[in-house]
Structure formats: structure tokens, C-alpha cells
Amino acid sequence: MRARGLDRYLAAAARCGVELRRTCPADTPLLFHFPAGAGPALARLSLRGIGVSGLQGRAARPCAALEAVLLHSVRLDDRDLARMLALCPRLRVLGLCSCTGISRVVVMAVMGLTSLRSVTIxxxxxxxxxxxxxxxxxRSFRYSGGCFFYLPGDALFADIDIRFGVKTSRNVLICQKVFSE
Incomplete structure (x- = not known):
């Protein structure tokens, strides 16, 4: 499918009130136009191997119904991720897997993510x-990597899964190199 065809398909899905959208990789790099491509009724967004655009424009509107964002090998940077999170006030589930353009995931109070329950990185x-x-x-935090992280001291966790791997994070490899000399 070409980018133009994808755009038409996503626009039609948004008009129909689709609540679940999954986008997988194609032969050519494609872009998902967020939040325009999300539509007003979209509750769950799952993207894989695709870029995200439209996050920095003034026309970007909040996705009031979006409760779950799952990104696998998605091309976006720290600023794009922060803007995406800020546009999802009802977000309950965040999943990030193999998103190599992200160096920091920081949630600030001004984002208003008071419903966020589950994070997987x-x-x-x-x-x-x-x-x-x-x-x-x-309530749930799942992490596999090698960088530092901060969690709320007053959260009532039901599920925590933390796996540190020395080969999965650039900063750990740098530390190994410095201290092995």
C-alpha cells in the first residue's frame, strides 16, 4: 500500500468511528498523521514500523477517546512522544517497544495523565x-533496558517487572568502555 492509499484508508476509518487501529510496516516508509488520523472515537492505537507526523502543528487537537497507545519500532523523537502523550488526556496504557529515536520518556504534571495505569518500555x-x-x-510498570528510571513513591503497584540488560542500552555500554580502560 502506498502512503496516499493509507491516508485515504485511515480517513475513512476515522469517519466510521473506528475504535481500534493497527498499522504495520510496508515496503516504503509511511507516516501516520497524528492526531488527525486517529479520529474522535479511536480508543486504542497500535503502530508498528511507521513514522508519526502532525504532532508539532498548532492544529493538533487532543484525542479525547484514546486510552491505549502501543508503539513498536515507530520513528519519533522525545519531543514527538511528549506531544503525543499531552494530546491523550485519557491515556491508560502506554507501550513502547524498539523505538530507537527516543532518549527520554518524561511525564510532567502539566500533561494531565491522571488515568495512566500501565507502562511497558x-x-x-x-x-x-x-x-x-x-x-x-x-499500577503496572514493565521495563527492559539499562537506563535509570523514576517511579512515583505513592503509587499502589500491582505489577512491576524490571529487567536490566547490559547490552540493551547505549549508556551502559559507554560506562563499560570507560571503566574497562
């Missing part, structure tokens, strides 16, 4: 920092 190899200290609603 796996194999984001350029990640050097994770901060969810202001998200006291967090």
Missing part, C-alpha cells in the same frame, strides 16, 4: 532516562 536502545514520578495512578 522494552528494547528502546537509545533510552537514557525514564521519569513517571508525577503519575501516582500507575
Amino acid at each position: 522494552v528494547d528502546c536502545t537509545c533510552l537514557i532516562g525514564v521519569d513517571f514520578t508525577v503519575v501516582s495512578s500507575l
